Amino acid sequence: MHTTSHRAVLVLFAVLACGGLDTKLCAEEPPPLPIVGNGMEPEVLVEPVETLEETVAPPVAPTADALSATTRARTRQATIAVRSFTPEQTLEAIVANLSELGGTVQSSNTGSARIYVPDTAFEEALATINKLGEVVVEDVSSEDVTLERVTLQARIQELEASRQRVKGMLAKSTTVTDSLAVERDLQQVTQEIETNQGRLNYLDSRVRSAPLDVSVSMQARPQAETLRRGRPFEWVAQYGLEAILPR
Amino acid sequence: MHPKLETSSRPRSARNILLLGLALVFAALTSLAGQCGEPREAPVTWTATPKGFVQSPEGQFVYRALSPDGSVIGIRHRLNEQEGDLDFWTEVFELEMVNGKGYKELAKSDVTSKDGVKGRLMTFEYAQGDTPYHYELALYVTPKSLVSVEAATELASLDRYKVGFESARAELNAKLGDPKDER
Known part of the structure; x- marks a missing residue:
């Protein structure tokens, strides 16, 4: 009775062990395990338990063929600094416009936000920000x-295959020490x-969506020396807020 | 013997008063009739003061109106001595506002005054201190005149006065500064 049940366990082990590698190659029954004693005693597994180092295969570098057969994947990100006379409204407008492109705000503080946009809308998002404020820094990587x-x-x-083999060993182990x-x-x-x-999941999500770190600061009034000099029509200088607003 | 016909001075005086009254009534009616036959021309103004504003004249403006919080609409008129067209003056003002004063131009569009003069509306943003302002400048060019309608408000109040600004432009009589026979 004991012998029959143990043989069943061993067969199951063989199936499991092969399943982790390639079931098609495991049609043959594995060689019978040696049995110690007269057959009536509990069978003891004499095959040594493999160590993890032996079980886990070393990392395999992908071949050139594997790379060429794979779609190129890239991640993109951008840091953008914008200046505006109305920083709050500009940031709100940027968030609203990028949301329409499928973007989502990951974090937002006063004057800045991290917005993830679909990689397919990356260029359009940058163009949108350029329209909404004066871009002073645009760092795209x-x-x-x-x-x-x-x-x-x-x-x-490789690791999945190793796991299957280890599972097989777990089934084969009969002592508590081995099992542990x-x-x-x-x-x-x-x-x-x-x-x-x-x-891998993180990389895939980064390939699909790109983070844009946007900050909007108050636009300083231009310094006199940066402004245009020489006016063909001097009287035009009298137009503007300074002249029209009540004093 | 015929009875003596007596006449007193009182009835004669009453008749005179009556005649005088009739003459006055006739004169008044004649005067009224004359006025009715020649309808009085309504005075033409630069624009109609929008709701929420009152007129507040100021030297360099031919028309100026203020709101309670200091938002403002102002119209200026200059002779177009150089005979520049709308595109020419638009560029002159854009250069001044953007490169000369550092304003940020938000938009530019075509507009038309009440009397049919084509114009160009430029919208700018600027900050006085830490307060963002909205400034609109609409130019209307006739062969003789350059008319500008400026409107300014704190950005926070723009929603409140936007319609008033639009109304001032829509009601503009841009040819008012031109010689009467050329309007």
């Missing part, structure tokens, strides 16, 4: 993240998968 994405994807695949050791390895692999997957 872009980064190609294709290689990092492909590397992460490959790493995640394998559990630890499993947790470590899972954690590493999650870390890599998190980074």
Whole structure:
């Protein structure tokens, strides 16, 4: 009875172990495990439990083919400083206009905001801001993240395969010590998968939407020396707020 | 013997008074009739004072109106001695406001006065101290005259006076400064 159930467990283990790699290649039954004793005693797994170092494959660098087959991915961001005689209204107008382009405000303070816009609307967003205020700083940066994405994807695949193998080992382990050791390895692999997957998700979201850090400050009145000199029609200088507003 | 016909002075005097009264009434009616036949021409003014403003004349303006909080509409008239056209004067004023005074131009559009003179409205933004102001300058050019309608308010009050500013431009008689036979 014991023997039958243990054999079933071992078969299950074999299936699981192969499933993590490639089920198509595992049609053959794995070699029978050695049995110690007379067959009536509880079977003891003699196959040594692999360590995590042996289980987890080293990171694999993506090949040139893998890169060329992948769509190029890039992240973009911009820092924009705008001057206006009406900073509050200008910032409100910028937020409203970028929202219409599909943007969302991530954070907002007095005179500044971080707005994420769809990457497809990046140029239009910059043009919109240029229309709404006098842009004094426009710092746009872009980064190609294709290689990092492909590397992460490959790493995640490797780790998934390792996880399956570790799971297989967990099923094979019969002692508490072995089980605990394998559990630890499993947790470590899972954690590493999650870390890599998190980074990949972040990259993907950054590829889809770009952050714009916009700040709007009060436009200083122009200094006399910066203003145009020499007027062909002197009397035109008498027009404007200074002349018309009641004193 | 015929009875003596006596006449007193009292009835004669009453008749005279009656005749005098009739003459006065006739004269009054004649005068009225004369006036009715020649209708009086309504005085032409530069514009109609918008609701929320009162006229407050000031030297360099042919018309000026103020609101309670100091928002203002002013009309100036100059002879177009140089005979510049609308595009020419628009550029002169834009250069002055933007490059000369540092105003920020927000918009520019075509407008027409009540008497059909084409004009150009320029809208600017500027700050006096820390207070942002809205300033509008509309130019109307005839062969003889250059008429400007300026309007200014604190930006915070723009919604309140926007209609008044538009009304002052729409009611403008831009040819008022031209010789009568050329209006």
